[in-house]
Amino acid sequence: MTDVVGGRRSDGASALLVLAMLADARLPTGAHAHSAGLEPAVQAGLLTPAPPLTGGRGTGHPATRTPPATGASTAPRGGGGRGGEDVARVPALAATRLRTVTATEAGAAVVARHLWLDRRDLAPVEHAWAARTPSPAVRDAARRLGRGYLRLALALWPDDLDGAFPAGSAPPRPLVAGAIGAVTGLDALQVALLVGYDDVQTIASAALKLTPLDPATTTRWVLDLHPAVAAMAADVAHLTDPDDIPSAGAPMTDAWAQTHARTTRRLFHG
Amino acid sequence: MAETTVPARAFRLGVAGPVGTGKTSLIALLCRELADEIEMGVVTNDIYTDEDAQILRAAGVLEIDRIRAVETGACPHTAIRDDVTPNLIAVEDLERDHGPLDLVLVESGGDNLTATFSPALVDAQIFVLDVAGGGDVARKGGPGIARADLLVVNKTDLAPYVDVDVRRMLADASDARDGGPVIGLSRHDRASVDALTDWVRRMTTLVRAGGHTPVDPGPMAPHSHADEDGHVTVHSHEPVVDDDPEHPHERVSGTHAHPHERHPHALAHERPAV
Amino acid sequence: MSVARTAAGRPRVDLVGGLLSGRRLPDEDGTVRVALVATQALLLAGDDVRITVEVDEGLALEVVEVGGTVAYDMQGGAATWTLDVHLGAGALLVWDALPFVVATGADVRRTTSLTLDEGARAVLRETFVLGRTGETGGHLTTTTRAQLAGRPLLVETLAVDPAARADPALLGGARCLDTVTLLGARYDADPPAGGDVLQLDGPGTLVRTFGSDAHTGDLAAAVAHARRAAAATARPAEGAAARSDGAVAAPR
Numbered sequence: 001m002t003d004v005v006g007g008r009r010s011d012g013a014s015a016l017l018v019l020a021m022l023a024d025a026r027l028p029t030g031a032h033a034h035s036a037g038l039e040p041a042v043q044a045g046l047l048t049p050a051p052p053l054t055g056g057r058g059t060g061h062p063a064t065r066t067p068p069a070t071g072a073s074t075a076p077r078g079g080g081g082r083g084g085e086d087v088a089r090v091p092a093l094a095a096t097r098l099r100t101v102t103a104t105e106a107g108a109a110v111v112a113r114h115l116w117l118d119r120r121d122l123a124p125v126e127h128a129w130a131a132r133t134p135s136p137a138v139r140d141a142a143r144r145l146g147r148g149y150l151r152l153a154l155a156l157w158p159d160d161l162d163g164a165f166p167a168g169s170a171p172p173r174p175l176v177a178g179a180i181g182a183v184t185g186l187d188a189l190q191v192a193l194l195v196g197y198d199d200v201q202t203i204a205s206a207a208l209k210l211t212p213l214d215p216a217t218t219t220r221w222v223l224d225l226h227p228a229v230a231a232m233a234a235d236v237a238h239l240t241d242p243d244d245i246p247s248a249g250a251p252m253t254d255a256w257a258q259t260h261a262r263t264t265r266r267l268f269h270g
Numbered sequence: 271m272a273e274t275t276v277p278a279r280a281f282r283l284g285v286a287g288p289v290g291t292g293k294t295s296l297i298a299l300l301c302r303e304l305a306d307e308i309e310m311g312v313v314t315n316d317i318y319t320d321e322d323a324q325i326l327r328a329a330g331v332l333e334i335d336r337i338r339a340v341e342t343g344a345c346p347h348t349a350i351r352d353d354v355t356p357n358l359i360a361v362e363d364l365e366r367d368h369g370p371l372d373l374v375l376v377e378s379g380g381d382n383l384t385a386t387f388s389p390a391l392v393d394a395q396i397f398v399l400d401v402a403g404g405g406d407v408a409r410k411g412g413p414g415i416a417r418a419d420l421l422v423v424n425k426t427d428l429a430p431y432v433d434v435d436v437r438r439m440l441a442d443a444s445d446a447r448d449g450g451p452v453i454g455l456s457r458h459d460r461a462s463v464d465a466l467t468d469w470v471r472r473m474t475t476l477v478r479a480g481g482h483t484p485v486d487p488g489p490m491a492p493h494s495h496a497d498e499d500g501h502v503t504v505h506s507h508e509p510v511v512d513d514d515p516e517h518p519h520e521r522v523s524g525t526h527a528h529p530h531e532r533h534p535h536a537l538a539h540e541r542p543a544v
Numbered sequence: 545m546s547v548a549r550t551a552a553g554r555p556r557v558d559l560v561g562g563l564l565s566g567r568r569l570p571d572e573d574g575t576v577r578v579a580l581v582a583t584q585a586l587l588l589a590g591d592d593v594r595i596t597v598e599v600d601e602g603l604a605l606e607v608v609e610v611g612g613t614v615a616y617d618m619q620g621g622a623a624t625w626t627l628d629v630h631l632g633a634g635a636l637l638v639w640d641a642l643p644f645v646v647a648t649g650a651d652v653r654r655t656t657s658l659t660l661d662e663g664a665r666a667v668l669r670e671t672f673v674l675g676r677t678g679e680t681g682g683h684l685t686t687t688t689r690a691q692l693a694g695r696p697l698l699v700e701t702l703a704v705d706p707a708a709r710a711d712p713a714l715l716g717g718a719r720c721l722d723t724v725t726l727l728g729a730r731y732d733a734d735p736p737a738g739g740d741v742l743q744l745d746g747p748g749t750l751v752r753t754f755g756s757d758a759h760t761g762d763l764a765a766a767v768a769h770a771r772r773a774a775a776a777t778a779r780p781a782e783g784a785a786a787r788s789d790g791a792v793a794a795p796r
Contacts (some may be wrong), residue, residue, distance in 0.1 A: 016374065026352065026353070028352065028353035028354070028355055029353065029355055030353060030355030030356045030359065031353075032342070032343045032345050032348050032349070032353055033340070033342055033343040033345075033349070033356045034343065035343070037713075038615050041712070041713065046712055049574070079665065089712065092711075092712075093712070093713055096711055096713040096714060097713065100713075102712075111479045114548065120428075127695050127696050127745075127746075128696050128699070129745070130696075130744075130745035130746070131690075131696035131697055131699045131744070131745065132699045132700065133699065133745070134700060134742045134750050135742050136742065136743050136745055139745060144359070147359060148355035148356070148359065151355065151358070152355075161759040181562070206343065206361045209343065209344040209345075242696075243696075246701075247687070247689075247699040247700055247701045248702075248703075249700050249701060249702050249714050249755070250714050251702065251721060251752060252711075252712060252713050252714055252715060252716035252718075253714075254740065254742060254752075255714045255716075255740050255754070256713075258740050258742070264318075264320035264324075264339075265320065266318060266341060267317065267341060267342070267343055267344045268341050268343050269341040269343075269356070
């Protein structure tokens with residue numbers, strides 16, 4: 001199947017290759033320094049199950065809750081982790097992220113692609129994305145990733161991306177992903193899959209650095225999340241209006257991100 | 271002769287080497303010695319973001335905001351070689367905030383002998399070993415030791431305590447580098463400190479004048495244009511041969527082409543015969 | 545309800561009631577105050593509450609709630625609650641709502657839309673509580689859509705239900721989500737204990753805490769501070785253009 005995209009003819013194979021290249025963890029965009037929210041969660045005690053907050057126990061901020069001593073937990077080892085660590089929470093976290101932060105990013109990427117196909121101004125997409133991302137720490141991480149992504153994209157496709165973003169700017173990553181999709185012949189679904197897959201892989205590979213795990217286990221998580229990625233992408237692939245970008249919030253994710261951003265002792269930027 | 275064009279950006283100098291060899295104190299020393307002469311900035315790649323940066327800030331050798339810490343996601347090799355984006359961003363932000371800068375030092379997260387900097391990130395690199403790591407390390411070689419623009423064997427004053435023959439170690443290192451520059455450094459040995467700072471000064475001038483080609487000390491043949499003295503600096507013996515920074519090429523034996531623009535993938539000069 | 549300026553320059557309030565009705569209270573410091581009173585038991589299956597608020601240029605309105613809201617067991621049914629707000633240039637709305645409790649069996653779709661013209665500000669307090677005492681709680685989806693001077697400022701959809709409560713990344717075990725939303729101005733005080741201050745990309749701030757019950761202590765201070773920040777960002781002299789970035793201008 002051939003499409004004319006932004007003046008360039010492309011076929012299915014070349015689009016898939018571009019998708020593979022962009023999804024590759026080796027792509028030099030600085031993404032290895034990010035954890036898609038996993039480190040903030042782990043630092044807040046995600047892997048160390050604490051008793052749930054119940055009435056009368058007080059309202060200590062869950063983000064700063066001290067996890068109980070390891071021996072007290074009876075959670076199963078589940079394929080890795082130190083004694084008592086509930087590593088199954090990692091793929092669960094990824095699933096929640098897919099429905100919230102990632103869905104917003106994927107929607108923004110799809111709309112950005114749609115607008116850049118006609119070389120239209122992307123600012124409305126950025127405003128819509130930012131309005132749906134109330135946490136400054138989450139916005140900052142997305143913009144830092146976007147900056148690195150844009151640097152590479154401009155090196156690879158300078159003419160096609162000319163004018164998409166102000167010089168030296170740090171647009172959020174989904175806008176860059178969408179613009180790249182527009183100039184490389186990716187369709188909307190592929191752009192959304194890229195955003196979703198990238199977040200899931202980021203969490204899985206960050207997990208290996210945060211707790212002892214078998215890499216086959218984390219890969220299994222990624223594989224098992226493919227349907228959720230596909231479902232999320234299918235939900236947003238048809239979007240063309242910034243107003244329709246998903247807006248599902250994740251209050252605790254925001255709180256974790258804010259706390260993590262103030263920490264100096266961390267492996268990842270976000 | 272080198273054109274006197276003013277480069278758009280600072281000389282970027284990487285500092286790599288195993289954990290504990292004294293990279294951070296070497297950087298502190300360079301800041302202490304040179305910050306009054308040239309405009310400097312530092313980017314650190316510590317594992318947990320902040321520790322090395324904090325040490326440098328606490329040492330008071332450079333304005334706090336000129337020392338930037340970068341997260342590397344527990345991948346110190348990647349951050350200086352395979353995907354240098356986070357470091358490039360930090361260097362660019364430094365230049366934006368404090369520019370124009372003459373020299374930016376980039377300290378890699380302490381790691382093993384295979385870690386080397388990409389030419390996309392730095393124009394030259396120093397590899398730091400120390401005597402406490404054992405004399406064997408120099409013999410072992412590896413891309414970091416063999417091909418860095420300058421090898422520093424640090425903490426030479428500790429040699430007696432760890433039963434290391436410094437002169438032997440320096441000679442081994444020199445052999446592993448086909449005679450490339452090696453400095454045996456100790457804070458307490460003023461001559462060695464001067465040798466180091468002279469090298470950095472000369473490199474800064476040279477690179478900013480467009481005369482140095484950053485080369486990835488990877489599979490390509492080793493390159494070291496920068497070794498104007500071409501001598502091994504031994505702890506207490508042969509004096510450092512000073513060089514005229516205006517005419518660095520005169521010491522190179524044989525005839526070579528001397529391009530003065532930077533070609534990241536061209537080999538500008540061959541190593542001078544020892 | 546609408547608050548408009550009459551020819552004489554004094555605010556006139558029009559209130560049209562249904563399930564809820566408004567009662568004018570005495571003005572305070574030039575702010576029109578209206579109490580919101582339920583005329584019947586709320587919130588039950590099949591209820592469709594719609595509230596429209598319009599505040600004309602330069603005027604200020606405070607909505608005062610007399611009682612909190614409980615969304616009761618709807619036994620398979622559902623209810624909706626829709627609030628549409630339009631604030632003219634330089635107008636101000638303060639709505640320090642009382643807790644909204646989502647009892648087991650409740651199923652509520654809540655939507656708040658705010659359109660702020662240039663220089664308008666809003667201070668909103670929302671406290672959602674999952675379940676009455678001893679209850680697991682029902683389901684609430686609440687969407688807030690705010691735009692300022694034609695540009696989206698805040699768009700957020702939240703689920704408040706047992707699944708969200710159990711999800712560490714959503715409510716993290718908290719039964720109560722308490723938020724002060726300041727639009728058109730920035731909140732510059734320290735976060736409340738155990739809470740966060742989220743500066744929006746545009747001029748606005750969310751102040752949010754998680755809790756085990758609907759204690760009103762912590763965020764009462766935040767509401768007061770948000771009101772001061774909103775007041776400080778009021779349009780200066782009449783006729784002067786309001787700054788759309790919500791920066792603090794000289795108070796009147």
